[in-house]
Amino acid sequence: MGAYILKRLAQTFVVLWGVSLVTFILMNVVPGDPVLLMLERRARPEDVARVRHEMGLDKPRAVQYFEFVAKAVRLDLGRSYFTKEPVTTALTRRFGVTVRLASLAYAIALLLGISMGVAAALKRGSAFDSLITGGAALGISAPVFWVAILLQIVFGLRLAWFPISGIRSPGSFVLPAAALGIRYIASISRVTRTSMLEVISQDYIRTARAKGLAEKTVILKHALKNALIPIITLAGTELGNLLAGSMLTEWVFAIPGMGKQMVDSILMRDLPMLQGTVLYVAVIFVMSNLVVDISYAFIDPRIRYSHGD
Amino acid sequence: MDTLAVQGVPSLLSVRNLRVSFNMKRGAVRAVDDVSFEVSRGETLGIVGESGCGKSVTALSIMRLIAEPGRIEGGQIRYGGVNLLDLSMREMRGIRGNKIAMIFQEPMTSLNPVLTIGSQISEALRLHEGLGRREALDRAVEMLSVVNIPMPEKRAREYPHQLSGGMRQRVMIAMALCCKPDVLICDEPTTALDVTIQAQIISLIEDLKVRTGAAVIMITHDLGVISEIADKVIVMYAGKIIEEGGKTDVLTNPLHPYTEGLLNAVPRIDRDSDELSVIPGMVPNLAFLPEGCRFRPRCRYAREICRSAPVKASGFGGIAPRGVSCWKFQPAWGGEADV
Ligand SMILES: Nc1ncnc2c1ncn2[C@@H]1O[C@H](COP(=O)(O)OP(=O)(O)O)[C@@H](O)[C@H]1O
Ligand SMILES: [Mg+2]
Numbered sequence: 001m002g003a004y005i006l007k008r009l010a011q012t013f014v015v016l017w018g019v020s021l022v023t024f025i026l027m028n029v030v031p032g033d034p035v036l037l038m039l040e041r042r043a044r045p046e047d048v049a050r051v052r053h054e055m056g057l058d059k060p061r062a063v064q065y066f067e068f069v070a071k072a073v074r075l076d077l078g079r080s081y082f083t084k085e086p087v088t089t090a091l092t093r094r095f096g097v098t099v100r101l102a103s104l105a106y107a108i109a110l111l112l113g114i115s116m117g118v119a120a121a122l123k124r125g126s127a128f129d130s131l132i133t134g135g136a137a138l139g140i141s142a143p144v145f146w147v148a149i150l151l152q153i154v155f156g157l158r159l160a161w162f163p164i165s166g167i168r169s170p171g172s173f174v175l176p177a178a179a180l181g182i183r184y185i186a187s188i189s190r191v192t193r194t195s196m197l198e199v200i201s202q203d204y205i206r207t208a209r210a211k212g213l214a215e216k217t218v219i220l221k222h223a224l225k226n227a228l229i230p231i232i233t234l235a236g237t238e239l240g241n242l243l244a245g246s247m248l249t250e251w252v253f254a255i256p257g258m259g260k261q262m263v264d265s266i267l268m269r270d271l272p273m274l275q276g277t278v279l280y281v282a283v284i285f286v287m288s289n290l291v292v293d294i295s296y297a298f299i300d301p302r303i304r305y306s307h308g309d
Numbered sequence: 310m311d312t313l314a315v316q317g318v319p320s321l322l323s324v325r326n327l328r329v330s331f332n333m334k335r336g337a338v339r340a341v342d343d344v345s346f347e348v349s350r351g352e353t354l355g356i357v358g359e360s361g362c363g364k365s366v367t368a369l370s371i372m373r374l375i376a377e378p379g380r381i382e383g384g385q386i387r388y389g390g391v392n393l394l395d396l397s398m399r400e401m402r403g404i405r406g407n408k409i410a411m412i413f414q415e416p417m418t419s420l421n422p423v424l425t426i427g428s429q430i431s432e433a434l435r436l437h438e439g440l441g442r443r444e445a446l447d448r449a450v451e452m453l454s455v456v457n458i459p460m461p462e463k464r465a466r467e468y469p470h471q472l473s474g475g476m477r478q479r480v481m482i483a484m485a486l487c488c489k490p491d492v493l494i495c496d497e498p499t500t501a502l503d504v505t506i507q508a509q510i511i512s513l514i515e516d517l518k519v520r521t522g523a524a525v526i527m528i529t530h531d532l533g534v535i536s537e538i539a540d541k542v543i544v545m546y547a548g549k550i551i552e553e554g555g556k557t558d559v560l561t562n563p564l565h566p567y568t569e570g571l572l573n574a575v576p577r578i579d580r581d582s583d584e585l586s587v588i589p590g591m592v593p594n595l596a597f598l599p600e601g602c603r604f605r606p607r608c609r610y611a612r613e614i615c616r617s618a619p620v621k622a623s624g625f626g627g628i629a630p631r632g633v634s635c636w637k638f639q640p641a642w643g644g645e646a647d648v
Contacts, residue, residue, distance in 0.1 A: 208432075221424075
């Protein structure tokens with residue numbers, strides 16, 4: 001177990017290093033000179049040279065890269081061209097908002113997705129099953145922004161139950177989280193149903209029943225724990241999509257999170273901010289995969305023991 | 310077909326006229342058709358037949374573990390003065406794993422991969438005997454040593470994938486026996502194992518049967534297992550019992566041509582190996598049964614009369630009541646029945 005986690009940690013470091021390299025290269029091939037963007041259009045050449053020197057942009061690329069990494073590990077991602085605020089501070093503030101939105105959506109999706117999937121599997125072939133399966137097909141194909149706008153119109157404008165923009169009250173998170181979560185409720189319930197159907201036909205489920213266990217124990221203890229393995233895989237890979245989806249949702253609902261930050265910094269060509277955001281998102285993505293892999297090991301002893309121990 | 314009546318001893322479990330069918334797309338198939346037998350305490354009943362003859366379905370019916378699209382259509386399963394088919398699901402769960410326990414064919418897949426051996430055994434103890442977590446685990450460890458698993462404390466903490474097939478089958482036996490069941494049903498417990506391991510498992514079951522006095526139903530397609538462990542035997546073919554009797558009687562003097570064929574297919578040291586013969590043909594698809602005797606298309610004695618359903622003939626002496634469903638033993642066949 002320990003060896004497995006160490007191995008995954010080492011892999012994660014390699015990936016993070018790759019991420020930093022790719023981010024750096026991307027920022028250097030973006031068209032437009034950042035110094036010219038920062039200064040007045042009619043800046044004097046000597047001012048341009050001075051700022052370029054101050055920003056370290058006249059050093060060789062390799063040196064720039066190592067300085068970038070050295071600063072990044074100390075959580076120094078530079079300052080915004082425009083607000084002059086340290087990128088890390090801005091990102092941390094905005095990240096908090098995104099985390100609140102994404103985790104609410106994620107929690108709803110896991111809770112509803114798994115319970116609906118289990119119920120559908122147990123009532124296979126029933127009208128309820130068709131409803132869930134049909135609903136899931138619909139939910140997966142519906143684009144996030146379309147769902148978001150629909151929710152805004154129905155619950156925000158018509159019924160006026162929840163605010164449609166900003167984050168002034170906790171209620172502000174309801175519609176965005178729903179818009180973001182629906183897709184994952186759908187995909188998680190679908191995978192849960194399939195996985196559950198496969199697991200309940202396994203021999204060990206028959207063994208559990210042959211012991212005289214109540215159906216509830218058979219399902220929740222013997223079946224669900226096995227069925228969770230593909231669900232975790234999905235939930236893990238969807239975490240990245242969830243972040244992407246939250247960018248769109250934040251944009252539609254005018255929520256000041258990472259997503260809005262990224263779109264804003266692209267529009268304003270705020271390179272340090274954009275670079276920081278990309279790096280931040282990539283790190284979160286990699287870390288969430290690490291967490292997923294480690295949680296496998298906790299659920300599935302075959303993984304836990306097959307890597308040393 | 311009427312029931313085997315064991316002389317004197319009241320039977321512990323008796324199955325009467327059991328009928329089980331599966332609703333398939335092309336219509337229902339009857340996998341178990343009018344099957345009756347009984348077992349008494351300390352007795353081992355062997356059920357033999359080729360694959361697909363309805364042995365597992367019979368066993369699962371006793372546990373009432375037949376799932377969709379299967380359905381128990383009729384008959385009785387009498388245990389402890391009641392018909393198990395009349396019990397509620399809740400009452401039935403009180404019987405399963407407690408009074409009647411079962412061991413399955415596939416030890417590799419019959420244990421839950423994500424739960425420890427110890428917790429899988431102690432589960433039944435906590436449920437049926439109301440033991441606490443600790444006590445149940447201690448008893449589970451004890452059971453592991455009863456089934457001769459070395460280092461039981463360590464094994465109890467391990468997961469199924471860390472054990473060999475033979476070890477897993479021992480775990481299954483420990484699990485089945487932990488609540489001291491009256492009836493132990495073994496569905497081909499050694500089929501998936503190596504020959505040397507097979508012998509160990511069979512003698513373990515025999516040993517535990519003697520110790521606990523449980524009745525054992527041993528399902529197998531291996532007549533070697535039957536000769537080792539059974540007291541009496543029923544032979545199934547395409548969902549029906551075609552022959553029954555005491556072990557020695559059936560093995561040394563098979564009446565039904567199918568039983569005869571099965572015995573000829575067993576390699577024996579006292580016979581030339583080239584005499585070994587398999588029965589030609591296959592068990593018929595239950596959806597397309599031949600008319601009359603179900604074995605007729607494969608039977609070398611088949612005659613015109615076999616196109617109508619055979620009647621059971623009984624008597625023949627022997628320890629346990631003997632019966633055979635074959636026209637050869639009916640007066641209509643002519644004088645030379647005992648060929
Ligand atoms: N789950 C099932 N679905 C459909 N038919 C089944 C099912 N299980 C058993 N059967 C039918 O019952 C017959 C007997 O099966 P089984 O009792 O498993 O045979 P065996 O004697 O090899 O244990 C099979 O040939 C098949 O036609
Ligand atoms: Mg079978």
